[in-house]
Amino acid sequence: MDQQTIQNDWPTWSRGQGSQLWDQGDSVCLDMLAANRQSILGHSATALQKTLLDHRDSLLGTHDSGTLRADFDASLQPFTSHCVAAILPGADLAVEWAIAVTRRRSAGQKFKIITLTGSYHGRTLALRSASGEPHAQENLGPLVAGFLHQPCDDVAKVATAIDGQTAAILVQPILTHAGFDLYPDGFLKQLRRIADQHDLLFIVDETQLPIGASGQLTCSDAFDLNPDLIVLASGLAGGLPIGAVLSDNDDIIALASDPLLRCEPISTLVMSVAITTLQAIRNQGVLSHVRSQAEFLNQLIDPIASDFEFVRQFRQCGLMVSLEMELEALAVQRQLLQAGVLLGAAGPRTLLLQPALTIDQESLEHCAKCLRNVFQAWEHQATTIVGWADDDSPADSGGTEPSELPSSREADTSDPPRPD
Numbered sequence: 372m373d374q375q376t377i378q379n380d381w382p383t384w385s386r387g388q389g390s391q392l393w394d395q396g397d398s399v400c401l402d403m404l405a406a407n408r409q410s411i412l413g414h415s416a417t418a419l420q421k422t423l424l425d426h427r428d429s430l431l432g433t434h435d436s437g438t439l440r441a442d443f444d445a446s447l448q449p450f451t452s453h454c455v456a457a458i459l460p461g462a463d464l465a466v467e468w469a470i471a472v473t474r475r476r477s478a479g480q481k482f483k484i485i486t487l488t489g490s491y492h493g494r495t496l497a498l499r500s501a502s503g504e505p506h507a508q509e510n511l512g513p514l515v516a517g518f519l520h521q522p523c524d525d526v527a528k529v530a531t532a533i534d535g536q537t538a539a540i541l542v543q544p545i546l547t548h549a550g551f552d553l554y555p556d557g558f559l560k561q562l563r564r565i566a567d568q569h570d571l572l573f574i575v576d577e578t579q580l581p582i583g584a585s586g587q588l589t590c591s592d593a594f595d596l597n598p599d600l601i602v603l604a605s606g607l608a609g610g611l612p613i614g615a616v617l618s619d620n621d622d623i624i625a626l627a628s629d630p631l632l633r634c635e636p637i638s639t640l641v642m643s644v645a646i647t648t649l650q651a652i653r654n655q656g657v658l659s660h661v662r663s664q665a666e667f668l669n670q671l672i673d674p675i676a677s678d679f680e681f682v683r684q685f686r687q688c689g690l691m692v693s694l695e696m697e698l699e700a701l702a703v704q705r706q707l708l709q710a711g712v713l714l715g716a717a718g719p720r721t722l723l724l725q726p727a728l729t730i731d732q733e734s735l736e737h738c739a740k741c742l743r744n745v746f747q748a749w750e751h752q753a754t755t756i757v758g759w760a761d762d763d764s765p766a767d768s769g770g771t772e773p774s775e776l777p778s779s780r781e782a783d784t785s786d787p788p789r790p791d
Contacts, residue, residue, distance in 0.1 A: 381708065382394035382395070382398070382400070382708075383395055384400075386414075386415075387402065387406070387410070387414025387415055388413075388414050388415050389413040389414060389415075389727070389729070390402055390403075390405075390413055390414070390726060390727050390729075390730045390731075390734050391414070392414065392713065398711075399711065400708070400711050400712065400713050401711060401712045401713065401734055401737060401738060401741075402414070402713050402726070402727070403712060403713055403714050403715075403724045403725070403726045403738055404713055404714065404715045404723075404724075404725050404726070405581060405606070405725055405726055405727040405728075406610065407715075408579070408580070408581040408605040408606055408725055409581075409605065409606055409609060409610035410606075410609065410610065410727055411581045411582065411583060411584070411605075411606035411609075411648070411727055411728045411729075412609070412648065412651055412652075412657070412727065412728065412729055413727040413729045413730075414727075416609070416651070416729075418647050418648075418650075418651040419609045419644055419647055419648065419651075421647075422643050422644050422647040423640075423644065425643070426639065426640045426643055429639055429640055434635075434636035434637070434638060434639065439639060439642040439643065439646065440455075440458065440642070442642075442646050443455065443458065443642060443645060443646050443649070446646050446649035446650050446653075447588075447615075447617075447649055449653055450587070450588035450589075450592075450649075450652075450653070451588060451589060451592060451601075451617060452619055453601055453617035453618055453619045454617065454618060454619065454624055455615060455616070455617055456472070456600070456616045456617060456618040456623050456624055456627045457472075457615070457616040457627055457632070457634050458613065458614070458615050458616075458634065458637050458642075459613070459614045459615075459616075459634050459637075460612045460613060460614070460635070460637055460638075460641070461604070461612045461613070461614050462493060462578035462579075462602075462604035462605070462614045463493040463494060463495050463498055463578075463614070464614055465578065465602050465603075465604060465614025465615060465616050466492050466493050466498055466501075466576055466578060466602050466614070467493075467495060467497055467498065468614075468616055468632065468634070469541075469574050469576070469600050469602050469616050470484065470497065470501070470539075470541070470574075471631075471632060472600075472616075472623055472626050472627070472629075472632055473538045473539045473572050473574065473600075474517075474538060475626055475629060475631065475632060476538065476572070476622050476623070476626060477538060480536070481535075481536050481537060481538035482517045482536060482538060483517050483518075483519055483534070483536045483537045483538060484501065484517060484518055484519070484537075484538055484539045484540070484541050484574075485518075485519045485520075485521055485529060485532055485533070485537065485539070485540045485541065486501050486502070486503055486518055486519070486520055486521070486540075486541045486542070487503050487520065487521060487522070487523040487542055487543075487546075488503035488520055488521070488522055488523050489503050489504070489523050489546045489548070489549030489552065490502055490503040490504070490523070490541075490542065490543050490546060490548075490549075490576075491503075491504055491507075491543065491546075491547055491548035491549075491579060492541070492543070492576050492578075493578070496511065496514070496515055497515040499511065499514070500514035500515035500516075500518050501515075501518045501541060503520045503523070504548060504549075519532050519537075523546065523549075523552075523554060523558075524554065524555050524558065526558065526561045526562065526565070529562060529565060530565050533565070533569050533571070537569065537571060538571060538572065539566070539571050539572035539573070539574050539599075540562050540565070540566050540571055540572075540573050540574065541574045541576060542559060542562065542573075542574070542575055542576065543575070543576050543577070543579065543580075544559065544575055544577060544580065544590035544591060544594055544596070545580060545590065545688060545691070547579040547580065547717060548579070548717065548718070549717075549718065550686075550693065550695055550717055550718040550720075550721045551686055551691070551693035551717035551718075551721060551723055552686065552693075553686055553688070559594060559596055560594075560595070560596065563596055563597065563598070566599075572599040572600060572620065572623075573596075573598045573599050573600075574598060574599065574600045574601075574602070575589075575590070575591045575596060575598040575600070575601050575602070576602045577589055577590055577591065577601060577602060577603050577604075577605075578602050578603065578604035578605060578614060579605060580605060580691070581605045581606040581691075581725060581728070582603055582605065582606045582607055582652075583606070583652055583657060583658055583661060583728050584606075584661065584688075584689050584690045584691050584725065584728060585661075585688050585689040585691070586658060586661050586662040586665060586689040586690075587658065588652070588658065589601055589603065589617075590688065593688070593689065597619075599618060599619070599620040599623065600616055600617065600618045600620070600623060601616070601617040601618070602614065602615070602616050602617075603615045603617065606648070607645050607648060608641050608644045608645040608648060609644050609648060611640070611641045611644055611645075612641065613637060613641050613642075613645055615645075652728070655729075657728050657729065658728075660728065660729065661689055661690055661728050662689070664690060664730060664731075664732065664735065665687070665689045665690050667732055667735060668687070668690060668692060668724075668735050669687055671735060671736065671738075671739035672685060672687070672692055672694070672724075672739060672742075673685060675739065675742060675743050675746065676694060678743075678746075679746045679749075679750060681696050681697040681698055681746075681749065681750075681753075682694055682695070682696050682746075683695045683696060683697060690724075690725065690726055690728065690730070691723075691724070691725050692723070692724040692725075693717050693721050693722065693723050693724075694721065694722040695718075695720060695721045696720050696721070696722065697720065698720065698749060699719065699720060700716040700718065700719060700720055700721055700722050701716065701719075703722060703745060703749070704716060704722070706745045706748065707741055707742065707745055710741040710744065710745065711741070712737070712738050712741045712742070714738075714742075724738070726738075
C-alpha cells in the first residue's frame with residue numbers, strides 16, 4: 372500500500388479551504404493529509420494564491436535568471452545553517468542529484484551507497500534500487516548497482532558493510548513507507564559518527580516528509596543530525612514540482628558548479644511559490660504553531676491509543692502521527708471518510724495523520740472524536756463476535772467493516788469547523 376491509499380470509488384474533490392475539502396456533491400471533509408503533504412499552509416492559502424495570481428500572465432517555460440535563486444537562498448537562511456547546493460524540478464531528481472554528487476566527489480572511485488531496509492527514496496530505477504523495499508523492485512530486471520541495504524536497527528552491520536569503495540550512507544529520518552516507523556534511540560546519530568570516521572557523506576532524504584511538520588523546517592534539525600546533504604521536496608512549492616538539496620559540506624558546494632552536475636533553471640512560477648512558502652512559514656510563526664499543536668494532538672491521540680487494545684503502537688513526530696493497528700487500515704480509512712475525515716496509510720495496518728501546518732485545535736479535536744467513534748464501533752463488533760462464539764452461534768468477522776457504524780455526525784451533528 373502506498374503512503375496515501377487512494378481508491379477509485381473515493382470522492383473527487385472539487386475545492387478546498389484551509390484544512391477542508393468539498394467533493395462534487397458539496398459534502399465537506401476534514402483533510403488530515405494536507406493534499407498528500409503538499410498543501411502545508413492549507414488549501415487555497417492566501418499567500419500562495421496571491422503569488423499565483425501575480426504570475427498568471429507569465430510563461431510557464433520562463434526560467435529564473437538568478438535573482439529568484441538568491442531570494443530562495445535568503446528565504447531559507449533563517450531556518451538552517453545548510454546552504455542550497457541545487458534546486459531541481461522534482462523530488463526524484465533532487466535525490467538522484469545527491470547520489471550523483473556523492474559519486475562525483477571521488478571521481479567515481481567511491482560509488483557504493485549504504486541504504487536501510489524499509490526505506491523509500493523514489494520511483495526512478497536508481498531510486499527503486501536504493502530503496503529497501505523488495506516489492507518495489509520486482510520484475511524490473513537488473514537494478515542500478517552500488518546500493519547496499521543494511522538493517523535499520525543494527526549499527527554494527529552498517530559499519531561492517533563499509534569498504535574502500537563506499538561513498539555515503541543514505542537514510543530517511545522516518546521510514547515513511549514502512550509503518551512510518553522511527554529508528555531506535557540514537558541510531559541515526561551513530562550512523563552520522565560512523566560516516567565521519569570513514570570520510571563518508573551522510574545524506575538525509577526528507578522528500579517524503581512535509582517541510583516544517585516536525586516543528587523545525589527539516590527533520591534533520593529536529594533530530595539534530597547535522598547531515599552533509601539534506602534533500603527536501605514535499606510542501607516546498609504547494610504541490611508544484613521542485614526539489615532542493617542543502618549542504619554544509621565544502622566539497623559539495625564546490626561541485627554544484629561542475630558541468631556534469633549543472634541543473635537546468637527552475638521556472639519563475641515554481642521558484643516564486645517556493646519563496647512565498649518559506650516566507651509565510653517565517654512571517655506567520657508557523658513552526659511555533661506546529662510545536663504547540665503537536666503537543667495538543669498528543670494529548671488527544673495518546674489516550675485513544677491506550678484505550679483500544681487493537682492499537683499496537685502510537686508514533687509521533689511533530690504533527691505527523693501514525694497508529695499501527697491489528698485492523699486493516701483501508702477499512703478504517705473508509706469508515707472515517709464516511710464520518711467526514713480523510714486519513715492516510717503508511718502500511719497495510721497503519722493509519723497516518725499529516726495535517727496542514729496551520730490546522731487549528733478545533734479541527735484536531737474533531738478528528739480525534741471521529742477516530743474514537745470509529746474505534747469504538749470496531750471494538751463493539753469484536754465484543755459481539757466473542758459473545759456469539761460463547762453462545763456457539765456461527766460468527767465470522769472476516770475482517771469486514773462494522774455494519775452499523777455510529778458516525779461522528781450521529782454523535783455530534785455539527786460539521787467539521789469551517790474557516791473564517
